[in-house]
Amino acid sequence: MTIKIAQISCxxxxxxxxxxxxxxAATVGGKMVYPDVSYEEITRAVDDxxxxxxxxxxKLMIARAKALADGHYDADAVFIASCxxxxxxxxxxxxxxxxxxxxxxxxxxTYSFTERLKAAQLLTRMEALVTIVAKKELLxxxxxxxxxxxxxxxxxxxxxxxxxxxxxxxxxxxPTGEVIGSAQEVLDEALEEAGVKFNDLEGIGVTxxxxxxxxxxxxxxxxxxxxxxxxxxxxxxxxxxRGEATIIDIGGMDNKAITVRDGIPDNFTMGGICAGASxxxxxxxxxxxxxxxxxxxxxxxxxxWSKVNMNSxxxxxxxxxxxxxxxxxxxxxxxxxxxxxxxxxxxxEQQLQEIDVRRPIIQVGGTSLISxxxxxxxEMVGSEPIVPENSQYIGAAGGALLSSGFLEGQ
Amino acid sequence: xxxxxxxxELTPDQLARFIHSLGYEISIKxxxxxxxxxxxxxxxxxxxxxxxxxxxxxLFIKVRAYPIGDERRCRAHHGSRPGFNQxxxxxxxxxxxxxxxxxxxxGEECPEKPKRKRLSVEKLIQIAEEENI
Amino acid sequence: xxxxxxPPNSLILxxxxxxxxxxxxxxxxxxxxxxxxxxMESPPLNVTPADVTKGLKYAGIEVPSGIRGRMAVWGPMIxxxxxxxxxxxxxxxxxxxxxxxxNLLLMHLIRKKKIPTIEVNYPEDEEEGxxxxxxxxxxxxxxK
Numbered sequence: 001m002t003i004k005i006a007q008i009s010c011x012x013x014x015x016x017x018x019x020x021x022x023x024x025a026a027t028v029g030g031k032m033v034y035p036d037v038s039y040e041e042i043t044r045a046v047d048d049x050x051x052x053x054x055x056x057x058x059k060l061m062i063a064r065a066k067a068l069a070d071g072h073y074d075a076d077a078v079f080i081a082s083c084x085x086x087x088x089x090x091x092x093x094x095x096x097x098x099x100x101x102x103x104x105x106x107x108x109x110t111y112s113f114t115e116r117l118k119a120a121q122l123l124t125r126m127e128a129l130v131t132i133v134a135k136k137e138l139l140x141x142x143x144x145x146x147x148x149x150x151x152x153x154x155x156x157x158x159x160x161x162x163x164x165x166x167x168x169x170x171x172x173x174x175p176t177g178e179v180i181g182s183a184q185e186v187l188d189e190a191l192e193e194a195g196v197k198f199n200d201l202e203g204i205g206v207t208x209x210x211x212x213x214x215x216x217x218x219x220x221x222x223x224x225x226x227x228x229x230x231x232x233x234x235x236x237x238x239x240x241x242r243g244e245a246t247i248i249d250i251g252g253m254d255n256k257a258i259t260v261r262d263g264i265p266d267n268f269t270m271g272g273i274c275a276g277a278s279x280x281x282x283x284x285x286x287x288x289x290x291x292x293x294x295x296x297x298x299x300x301x302x303x304x305w306s307k308v309n310m311n312s313x314x315x316x317x318x319x320x321x322x323x324x325x326x327x328x329x330x331x332x333x334x335x336x337x338x339x340x341x342x343x344x345x346x347x348x349e350q351q352l353q354e355i356d357v358r359r360p361i362i363q364v365g366g367t368s369l370i371s372x373x374x375x376x377x378x379e380m381v382g383s384e385p386i387v388p389e390n391s392q393y394i395g396a397a398g399g400a401l402l403s404s405g406f407l408e409g410q
Numbered sequence: 411x412x413x414x415x416x417x418x419e420l421t422p423d424q425l426a427r428f429i430h431s432l433g434y435e436i437s438i439k440x441x442x443x444x445x446x447x448x449x450x451x452x453x454x455x456x457x458x459x460x461x462x463x464x465x466x467x468x469l470f471i472k473v474r475a476y477p478i479g480d481e482r483r484c485r486a487h488h489g490s491r492p493g494f495n496q497x498x499x500x501x502x503x504x505x506x507x508x509x510x511x512x513x514x515x516x517g518e519e520c521p522e523k524p525k526r527k528r529l530s531v532e533k534l535i536q537i538a539e540e541e542n543i
Numbered sequence: 544x545x546x547x548x549x550p551p552n553s554l555i556l557x558x559x560x561x562x563x564x565x566x567x568x569x570x571x572x573x574x575x576x577x578x579x580x581x582x583m584e585s586p587p588l589n590v591t592p593a594d595v596t597k598g599l600k601y602a603g604i605e606v607p608s609g610i611r612g613r614m615a616v617w618g619p620m621i622x623x624x625x626x627x628x629x630x631x632x633x634x635x636x637x638x639x640x641x642x643x644x645x646n647l648l649l650m651h652l653i654r655k656k657k658i659p660t661i662e663v664n665y666p667e668d669e670e671e672g673x674x675x676x677x678x679x680x681x682x683x684x685x686x687k
Contacts, residue, residue: 010641011609012609013588014616016612018587019587034489039636042636055642089609113608115608470554472554496553497554499636500553505669506672507559507676509669509672510676520674520676
């Protein structure tokens with residue numbers, strides 16, 4: 001089955017990235033389609049929509065969104081994109097996305113691009129869109145059955161978790177080195193803790209950057225991108241499988257903000273351009289402050305970020321500001337708080353503006369163990385996030401949960 | 411790309427047949443709005459004035475970016491683009507251009523209309539005050 | 544003479560310029576060379592990310608990539624232009640195939656170049672059609 005992804009965009013062709021978009025969709029079994037509208041329909045759509053942008057292509061975006069919402073055009077998912085730094089485009093992109101979420105039950109992803117498109121990130125987004133449509137039944141799974149393992153091969157750490165009959169019986173993590181070696185190591189440790197053998201496993205689910213490599217090596221029955229897998233893992237760990245929620249996953253290298261309805265993502269954004277919005281930033285700060293990363297959160301909780309002047313989110317210049325403020329007599333607690341605030345603020349500016357935040361907020365990923373960052377995110381969004389136990393294992397938990405979906409009926 | 415204005419009685423079929431009858435070695439594709447022709451630049455240059463002669467003020471011609479039948483720009487594959495919607499609108503308004511061409515042909519004077527000026531603030535105040543009474 | 548038309552994809556302006564004996568510089572013509580003359584690296588328009596970088600000649604790095612990509616295609620046409628026709632108040636589907644910011648920059652570049660330029664309004668009825676056509680005809684004949 002080919003998944004039809006409707007493209008609603010401005011500037012992709014003249015940015016030289018249209019073929020990349022089409023290739024990414026084709027790689028994951030999707031096909032980009034373009035809702036057809038007439039001159040008269042564009043005029044009417046813009047009137048009805050009540051937003052009249054000057055640029056014609058943006059009007060066309062509105063008309064195409066309306067054609068989808070009104071059911072005049074058939075598609076399975078929507079990809080909304082416009083040029084990075086275009087104000088008019090950003091306004092329309094967001095309003096069209098809101099409109100579609102209200103009027104059409106289709107998974108949506110928004111994207112602002114430059115000519116330097118990150119192909120891997122685009123692929124993950126497309127894969128997630130296709131997964132949401134194609135594996136709808138699998139994603140509806142709320143209970144793990146049998147004995148399964150999940151492996152999350154992240155850019156900073158690799159995690160494994162063993163589940164049996166919906167209970168965690170083993171888990172382990174290690175900093176990511178050689179991809180397969182790291183995965184094997186954590187899997188062996190988790191198996192040992194669980195007291196089971198590799199051959200006893202009835203299913204393996206793999207996610208994260210190294211998923212294809214590891215998945216092939218271990219003959220996994222589920223190889224899936226981290227957006228949908230992590231969402232399932234997060235709502236399972238937080239026991240919030242029903243209703244709405246927003247998952248904020250700030251990882252070692254990138255971050256994700258995902259809105260879910262009954263555990264299934266309907267909108268998501270991914271960062272990954274700037275280390276300043278990732279766990280790597282906090283890791284670097286810890287090193288400069290000569291404290292363990294595990295201590296940073298507690299220090300931050302005692303500090304006041306507003307006392308420290310940071311002029312940049314950058315992991316070079318921003319951290320220099322922090323070091324300078326230490327020299328100027330600020331406490332290490334204030335500096336740690338300022339570092340957490342900086343990451344939270346950038347995630348808020350870059351990711352959370354592209355989705356409509358729904359409560360509760362579930363904060364996950366390795367950085368959710370840094371309490372100062374959770375506090376900072378909570379202040380930013382005006383609601384204290386839920387941090388489930390084992391919140392750094394969402395990918396592994398999601399992998400183990402979903403891979404068990406293939407067992408029943410066997 | 412040759413477009414027949416909506417006011418013309420010429421059909422795409424007649425247009426295409428006329429171009430065929432010129433005997434040039436060029437490709438011709440009849441379309442819903444007229445025809446597309448493609449071939450050696452010199453031959454096209456020779457053909458264009460003759461084609462125009464068929465209905466001078468109601469046939470409009472421009473170059474087209476994509477070759478005939480190119481899937482990259484095929485509406486069936488990619489949906490309509492602003493370029494297509496623009497042609498839709500330009501086609502609707504070709505009678506205005508036809509009127510212009512006929513006028514210049516007959517030497518009709520077509521003076522520009524003076525620009526509409528905005529109402530002065532004083533005048534607006536005056537109207538508002540009158541309305542108040 | 545080589546006449547830049549604005550909107551650069553207008554059938555009406557292309558036709559009138561050619562009809563009155565000049566060479567229209569159009570986006571379709573430029574794109575045609577791009578999509579048929581050489582290897583297709585970046586379908587559908589064959590505007591590559593490297594072209595977008597070339598657009599930096601006309602607009603800075605803080606300008607969105609879609610504008611720079613358009614300028615990479617249309618900028619050289621303005622460099623080449625010996626005269627220009629700018630049509631205002633076009634229905635919204637007109638323009639540089641989508642982006643009004645690019646339109647504004649193009650108009651500015653044309654005016655800055657100080658080549659013979661005429662600015663007309665898109666006709667809404669026959670009377671305005673007559674005014675526009677006669678203005679364009681007079682302008683183009685005056686260039687000979």
